[in-house]
Amino acid sequence: MITVEKLVKSFHSGESELVVLKGMSFTVPEGQFLSVTGRSGSGKSTLLYQLGLLDNPNSGSIIIDNTKVLDLTTREKTQFRLERLGYVFQDYALLPELSSLENVMLPLLMMGGNKSQARAKAQAALSKVGLGDKLINLPSQLSGGQQQRVSIARAIGHNPKIIFADEPTANLDSETAEAVIKTFLELHKEGQTIIMVTHEEEYSRCTDRVITLSDGEIISDIMQVKT
Amino acid sequence: MSLKKRIHQFFISLRLGFFLALRQIRRSSKWTTILIIFVMTLTFLNLVVVSGILVGLIEGSVVAVKSRYLSDVIVSTLQEKTYIENSPYVVAVAKSLPWTEAVSARYLEGGTIEANYKTRVKETDLIDNVGIIVAGINPTDEDAVTGIKDLIVEGSYLTATDYDQVLLGHNLLRKYLPIESPGFSTLQDVEVGDKVRLIINGNTREVIVKGILKSKVDEISRRVFMTDTQLRSLIGRSDYNVDEISILLKPGSDPVVARDAMLASGIGAYAKVQTFEEGLPKFLIDIKNTFALLGNMVSSIGLVVASITIFIVIFINAITRRKFIGILKGIGIHSTAIEFAYVLQSLFYAIMGTFLGAIILFGFLKPYIASNPIDFPFSDGILVATLSGTLVRVLILFIATLIAGYIPAKIVVRQNTLDAILGR
Numbered sequence: 001m002i003t004v005e006k007l008v009k010s011f012h013s014g015e016s017e018l019v020v021l022k023g024m025s026f027t028v029p030e031g032q033f034l035s036v037t038g039r040s041g042s043g044k045s046t047l048l049y050q051l052g053l054l055d056n057p058n059s060g061s062i063i064i065d066n067t068k069v070l071d072l073t074t075r076e077k078t079q080f081r082l083e084r085l086g087y088v089f090q091d092y093a094l095l096p097e098l099s100s101l102e103n104v105m106l107p108l109l110m111m112g113g114n115k116s117q118a119r120a121k122a123q124a125a126l127s128k129v130g131l132g133d134k135l136i137n138l139p140s141q142l143s144g145g146q147q148q149r150v151s152i153a154r155a156i157g158h159n160p161k162i163i164f165a166d167e168p169t170a171n172l173d174s175e176t177a178e179a180v181i182k183t184f185l186e187l188h189k190e191g192q193t194i195i196m197v198t199h200e201e202e203y204s205r206c207t208d209r210v211i212t213l214s215d216g217e218i219i220s221d222i223m224q225v226k227t
Numbered sequence: 228m229s230l231k232k233r234i235h236q237f238f239i240s241l242r243l244g245f246f247l248a249l250r251q252i253r254r255s256s257k258w259t260t261i262l263i264i265f266v267m268t269l270t271f272l273n274l275v276v277v278s279g280i281l282v283g284l285i286e287g288s289v290v291a292v293k294s295r296y297l298s299d300v301i302v303s304t305l306q307e308k309t310y311i312e313n314s315p316y317v318v319a320v321a322k323s324l325p326w327t328e329a330v331s332a333r334y335l336e337g338g339t340i341e342a343n344y345k346t347r348v349k350e351t352d353l354i355d356n357v358g359i360i361v362a363g364i365n366p367t368d369e370d371a372v373t374g375i376k377d378l379i380v381e382g383s384y385l386t387a388t389d390y391d392q393v394l395l396g397h398n399l400l401r402k403y404l405p406i407e408s409p410g411f412s413t414l415q416d417v418e419v420g421d422k423v424r425l426i427i428n429g430n431t432r433e434v435i436v437k438g439i440l441k442s443k444v445d446e447i448s449r450r451v452f453m454t455d456t457q458l459r460s461l462i463g464r465s466d467y468n469v470d471e472i473s474i475l476l477k478p479g480s481d482p483v484v485a486r487d488a489m490l491a492s493g494i495g496a497y498a499k500v501q502t503f504e505e506g507l508p509k510f511l512i513d514i515k516n517t518f519a520l521l522g523n524m525v526s527s528i529g530l531v532v533a534s535i536t537i538f539i540v541i542f543i544n545a546i547t548r549r550k551f552i553g554i555l556k557g558i559g560i561h562s563t564a565i566e567f568a569y570v571l572q573s574l575f576y577a578i579m580g581t582f583l584g585a586i587i588l589f590g591f592l593k594p595y596i597a598s599n600p601i602d603f604p605f606s607d608g609i610l611v612a613t614l615s616g617t618l619v620r621v622l623i624l625f626i627a628t629l630i631a632g633y634i635p636a637k638i639v640v641r642q643n644t645l646d647a648i649l650g651r
Contacts, residue, residue, distance in 0.1 A: 054557055054645045075561075082559025093554040093648070097254035102246075109243050110560050112235070138254075154558065 001162065001193055002028040002051065007060035009046055009216075020046045021057065022216040028195065030161075033188040035204035036197045038213035044197045045166055047213065051195065052085060052164040053077045065161050082110055086155030088165035092147040094139040094154075100126060101135040104154045111158055125157035126150070129183050145176030152183055156192070163187070165196040169203055181206055236561070243560065244567020251568065252575055260576075263540055267580020267628075268587070270533035274620045275588060277529070278522025279612045280601070285515040288443065288606035292511070293503045295373045296446045298331075298473035299482040300489065301506040302498045311498040314468040320492045321472060326480035329371035334363035334458045335470040338427035340399070340451060342414040345422075357399050357412045361427060361451045363458025372475045375440065378447065382419035382438030389454050392437040393425065398448035400439065425451070427461050443606050472498075530623065534631040537573050542635035545569060549639055553647025556640070566636045573632025574625065581621050588612055 009021040020043045028034055036044045049055040051062060053069055062069050065084060072080060087093075094103045104122035109115070126132055129149040139147050148168060155163050165184070169177035181203050188194055188208075196207065204210045205224065212220040252260065293299075302321065304311050311317055314332065321330045343355035366385040370376045376384045385394060397403040401413040417423060417436060425432045434453070442448050459465070476485055482502035489500045545552065555565055593610050600607030645651075 049645055052557075054648070078556065078559055078561055080559075081557070085559070087558055089554070089648070093551075093557075095551055095554070097250050102250065106243070106555070106560060107558055109246060110239060110564065112239050 001030040001032075001065060002195075003061075003063040004051070005061045007047075007050060007057050007062065009043075009050060009055070009057045020216050021050070023060070024216070024218060025060075026211065026218065026221065028193065030193055031188075031191045032209060033184065033194045033207040034196070034209045034211065035207040036195065036211050036213065037199060037201070037204045038219075040199070042213040043216040044199075044213050048164055048166050048195065048197045052087060053081050082107055083158070084161040086158070086160035086163040088148070088151050088155050088163065088168045090167040090170050092139070092144075092151045092171075094147055094150055096139055099136045099138055100131060100142065100150045100153075103139070103150055104157045107154065107158045122153070122157050125153040128156070128186075129153045130179075143176070144172050145179055148172060148176075148180050149183060152180070152187075156187060162193045162195060165194065167197055167199070169198065169200060177203070237563065240561050240564035241567055243564040244571055247564070247568035248571035248575065252572060263536075263576045264579045264583065266536050267533065267576050268583045269580075270529055270536070271581045271584030271621070271624060272587065272592075273529035273533075274526045274624060275584070275612050275617055276592065276610065277525045278519065279610045280608060281518040281522040281525075282515065283596070283609040283611040284601075284603055284606055285511060285518055286611045287600060287603070287609045289507060289511055289515065290609065291442070291444050291606060292446075292507060295375070295378070295442055295444045296473070297503040297506045298372050299476040299480070299503055300474040300485050300500065301503060302472035302474070302489070302494070302500050303506075304470055305497070305499055310464070310468045310470050311472065312468060313497045314466075314472070317494050317497055318469075318472060320489060320494060321474045324474075324485055324488055326476045326485050327474055328477045329368065329475045331364065331368040331372040331473050331475075332455070332469040333369070333471040333473070334455055334462065334464060336361050336363075336427050336458065336462050338425060338451075340395075340414065341424040341426065342417050342421070344424050355415055357414055359399065359449070359451050361393075361425070361453060361458060363455040364452055365455050369452075372473050375447070375452075378440045378442050379438045380441040382436065384438060385452065385454055387454060387456075389437065390457055391432060391434045392453065393423070393434045394438045394440050394452040395436055396448040396450045396452075397439055397441040398445075399451070403439075403441070425453075427458075428463075430461055432461065443604075526620070530627050533624065534627045537576065537628050537631035538635055540576075541569050541573055541632045542638070544572070545635050545639035549642065549647050550650055552639055553642075553644050553649075556644040557648055562640045565640050566633060569636035570629055570632045573628045577625050577628035581624060585617070585621075588617070 004027070005025045007021050007024045008019065010017050010019040024047065036047060038044045046055070050057045057070070067080065069077065069080060095106075098106070101119065101122050104125050105118045108118035108121050113121070123132070123135060126135060129152050131146060131149055131153065134142060134146060139150070142150065152168075169180055172180060184194055184196065185206060198204050208224060210220070210222050210224060211218055302311065302317060318330060318332050321327060338359055338361050339356050340359050341354060341356040347354065364385070366387055370384070379394070380397065385392065395417070399414055400417055401415045404413050406413070414423070419436050419438060421436050422433050423436060425434050440447055440452070459467070474485065476482060486500050486502050494500055552565055556562065589612070593612055596608070596610040600609055
C-alpha cells in the first residue's frame with residue numbers, strides 16, 4: 001500500500017541545516033494499523049506530513065496505492081488527498097462555523113456527490129463513531145472527545161485508502177482517549193489502513209506494528225502479536 | 228485534466244464555496260456583518276447620490292426651463308427675422324397636431340421699467356429703472372402650457388381683460404435680489420399695487436403691478452408680463468405675428484415627431500422649430516456634462532474606498548482563519564472552492580449594501596428630494612438616478628467588490644498548507 005524509500009527531509013535555520021528524516025525506508029501493507037512513536041523532535045510528525053502529502057521531502061520516494069505521489073502536481077496532490085487519504089489532527093481541526101454533519105460533508109461535497117448523498121454518508125460516518133445524535137451541534141457545543149470523533153468521521157466519511165492520525169489522543173483525558181482508540185480499532189477491524197503518530201506507549205501497543213524513531217531514523221520496527 | 232472535467236470541477240468548487248460562504252456569513256458576528264453592510268450601503272449611496280445631486284442641480288434647471296418656458300416644442304424667429312411671419316398659420320398648424328395639448332404664443336419686446344418717477348425731485352436723482360423684455364401673453368394659453376399661474380408669490384395672475392396691469396419677475400425687484408452691482412440693476416421698493424412706468428418703442432404707459440412671479444428660469448424671473456392684446460397695440464403689431472410659440476404635447480408624445488410634422492407643414496420657411504432639448508441654452512448642456520464628470524470623479528474615489536474596505540475586511544477575515552484554510556486544503560478542498568467562499572462573501576456584502584441603498588434611494592431620497600427640491604440659487608436641485616445609470620454603477624461596484632474579495636483570499640490560500648495548519 002505504502003512504500004517509502006530513502007526519505008530525507010531537512011529544515012534550514014539560518015546557515016545551519018537540521019536533517020529531520022535521514023533516509024528512511026519502510027513499507028506499509030494494506031489494512032495495517034501502524035503506530036509511529038518516539039520522543040519529541042524525533043521526526044514522527046514530520047514523517048506523517050510527508051506521507052500525507054502535506055509537505056514535500058528533500059529526496060526519496062513515496063509510493064501510495066501504486067502512485068508515485070511526489071511526482072504529482074500541487075493540484076493532483078490535493079485531489080489525491082481528497083480521494084484516498086483521511087486526516088485526524090491533534091487539535092481536531094474542525095471548522096467552527098460548521099455543524100458536525102457539515103464538517104463531515106465537506107470532503108464528500110468536494111468529491112462531487114450531491115447534497116443528499118453527502119448528508120447520508122456523513123450521517124452514517126457520524127453514527128459509526130457514536131455521534132448519530134450530535135449532527136447539528138457546532139464544535140463549540142461538543143466535548144474534546146466528541147470533536148475528535150467528528151474529526152475521525154470526517155476522515156472516514158469518503159472511504160479513504162489510508163487514515164493518518166497525528167497524536168489523536170494528545171488533548172484528551174484517558175477515558176476519552178481510550179474511546180477514540182477503540183474507534184480506530186473498530187475501523188481497523190473493517191480493513192482500514194491507519195497510520196497513527198503517538199507518544200503514548202499504551203495506545204501504540206494496540207496497533208499491529210510500532211515504528212520507533214529517534215533523531216530521524218528508525219530505531220525499531222516491531223510487528224505485534226495480538227492476544 | 229480534460230476541459231470537461233475542469234468545468235465539472237469548477238462547478239463543484241463553486242457549490243462548495245457557496246456552502247462555506249453561506250455558513251460563514253450565517254454564523255459570523257451579526258454586528259460585524261451589519262457594519263460591513265452599512266459601509267457598502269453608504270458606498271452605494273455615495274456612488275449614485277453624489278453624482279445624482281451634481282447632475283440634478285443642472286437637471287433641475289433643465290426641467291424648469293422646459294416646463295416653465297420652452298415646453299416640448301419651441302417655435303422661434305428665424306435668425307434674419309424680427310418675428311415669426313405668418314404666425315396665425317403657424318399657431319393653427321401647431322394646434323392641429325394630434326399630439327398637441329396646448330399652445331401659447333408670445334409677443335416679446337425690449338423696453339424699460341421705471342419705479343421712482345413720482346418721488347424723484349431733482350434731475351440729478353438716480354433713475355430707478357431696469358431694462359427688461361416684456362412678454363405679451365394670452366393668460367389662459369400661457370398657464371395651460373407653462374403653469375405660470377402657480378409661480379405667483381404676491382398679488383394675482385392676469386386675466387384676458389386686464390389692461391395696464393403687469394406681472395413682474397422677482398429678479399427685477401431689489402427685495403428678492405439684494406445684489407449691489409452696477410451691471411445688475413433692480414427696482415427698489417416696488418410692491419403689488421404700485422404704479423410703474425413702462426417704456427416700449429418710445430411709448431410710455433403707467434401700469435399697475437398686479438403680481439410678482441418667482442421662478443429660477445431667467446426668461447420668467449427677469450421679464451415683465453402683460454396681456455397680448457395690450458402689448459400688440461403698444462408695439463403696433465397688427466398682423467398678429469408673434470415672437471415665440473411654446474407647444475405642450477400630450478403625455479407620452481415624442482417632441483421629435485411633432486417637430487418633424489411642423490416642418491413637414493412648411494413652417495420651416497417662417498420660423499425655427501426645435502424640440503426642447505435643441506432649444507436648451509448651450510451653457511446648460513456644458514455645465515450638465517461638467518457636473519456629471521465631477522460626479523463620476525467623486526464616485527470613483529468612493530469606489531476605491533469601498534474596494535479597500537472590502538479588501539481589508541476579507542483580508543483580516545482570511546488571515547484570522549488561516550489555520551482553517553490550511554485544514555481545508557489539507558483535507559483536499561480545492562483552493563478555488565475556498566477562494567469562491569470569500570468572493571461570495573464579498574458579493575453578499577455588496578448585494579445587501581446595494582439592496583438597502585436602493586431602498587433608501589428609490590423609496591426615500593429620490594421621492595423626498597423630488598417633492599422638496601434642494602434650493603440652489605440657479606435651480607431647484609433634484610436627484611437624478613435613472614434605473615439604467617444606477618445599474619451601471621451597481622455593476623461597477625460588484626466588479627470592484629469581487630476583485631477586492633478575490634485578491635486577499637488568493638493571497639492567503641496560496642500560502643503553504645502545512646505552515647497554515649501549524650500556524651507557522
